[in-house]
Amino acid sequence: MPEEASLYAIPGLSGVWVVEDITRNSFFIYKVKKVLEYVRSRYQEICVTDTHDFGLALMLDGRVQFTERDEAVYHESLVHPVMLAHESPERVLIVGGGDGLALREVLKHSCVKRAELVDLDEAVIEVCRRHFRKILKGAFEDSRVRVHISDGRLFLEKAPQNHYDVVVLDLTDPLGGGPEKLLYTVEFYKLVRRVLKEGGLMATQATSPFYPKVFGSIVKTVKEVFPSVSYHLAFVPSYSLPWAFVVAGEELPELTAEEAAKRLKERGVSLRYFSPEIIASLRAWATSPELARMVEEAKAATDASPLPH
Known part of the structure; x- marks a missing residue:
């Protein structure tokens, strides 16, 4: 099951990437232009990123909730x-x-x-x-x-x-x-x-x-x-x-x-x-x-x- 998504620098690739588990053996990744805000609330981590292909994205506890594009x-x-x-x-x-x-x-x-x-x-x-x-x-x-x-x-x-x-x-x-x-x-x-x-x-x-x-x-x-x-x-x-x-x-x-x-x-x-x-x-x-x-x-x-x- 998808357990988390996080921001990573991937060897051999420039920039920062969102890497999210689909399963323990499969991943979905996309490149980030900029992290716009990171907040740790009483309940969870909240992160807004600007991505190259999906526009702005909201992540909660490292999991992508939605992106502007879709x-x-x-x-x-x-x-x-x-x-x-x-x-x-x-x-x-x-x-x-x-x-x-x-x-x-x-x-x-x-x-x-x-x-x-x-x-x-x-x-x-x-x-x-x-x-x-x-x-x-x-x-x-x-x-x-x-x-x-x-x-x-x-x-x-x-x-x-x-x-x-x-x-x-x-x-x-x-x-x-x-x-x-x-x-x-x-x-x-x-x-x-x-x-x-x-x-x-x-x-x-x-x-x-x-x-x-x-x-x-x-x-x-x-x-x-x-x-x-x-x-x-x-x-x-x-x-x-x-x-x-x-x-x-x-x-x-x-x-x-x-x-x-x-x-x-x-x-x-x-x-x-x-x-x-x-x-x-x-x-x-x-x-x-x-x-x-x-x-x-x-x-x-x-x-x-x-x-x-």
Whole structure:
């Protein structure tokens, strides 16, 4: 599993490079122009670099979270399938996502009246507001936004029942084996379901099928809590892997391309990577025999027995 990414001088190559584990035997590297900021917060190391091929990049504890060049692939994949599946999402909660980019995507939907973001580390928000203002497009300044600095799980335990139309989980991936694994368990997803209104929907990232036990377990765990679950993939170049996303609820609608186009137009949403036709086809990923096998063979994760590492 990817254990860390760090900045290195590589013998025989000029300059400074980001080197990130894909597995213990494979690496993804790219060259850095400049380190713009390094901060050690109460919770983690935060680093912003300017890279040659990907533009500005955010790293947390040595792991690349997103880059300017391809962040829209990840954030559109996480946010818009679930937002468009809901008939009228007015109140949205984002757990994690302190960089503000999932928030930016949620706010594109004019039907949203309140968007709440809860993140543990206020320093991430501050760093991103300094360095990523251009791509944030004023997300944190929007009058519909409320930010909570809190542990996401604790926030959900205290949040009102039946309160949100959509919950988006933009969480640190669980591949490092740390405490974030408790944000991918049956108990955690039950907390998410509790705060959703009738007809409410949830979305989460689910790492990559390249890590079949982890991907399969996340989907299997969501299925233990929600009766209707779909998943889809998108290739994120700066991760060098296809990445998975899950949408879940009481009942997911079969959205046609025409219906998706109508909702996008009515809500004033413009997208860089997704089209109505792509959105309508996303549920076909669940028909993949190989992905279905990963889910079938996986075990649901609990607090007592979390995700495999």
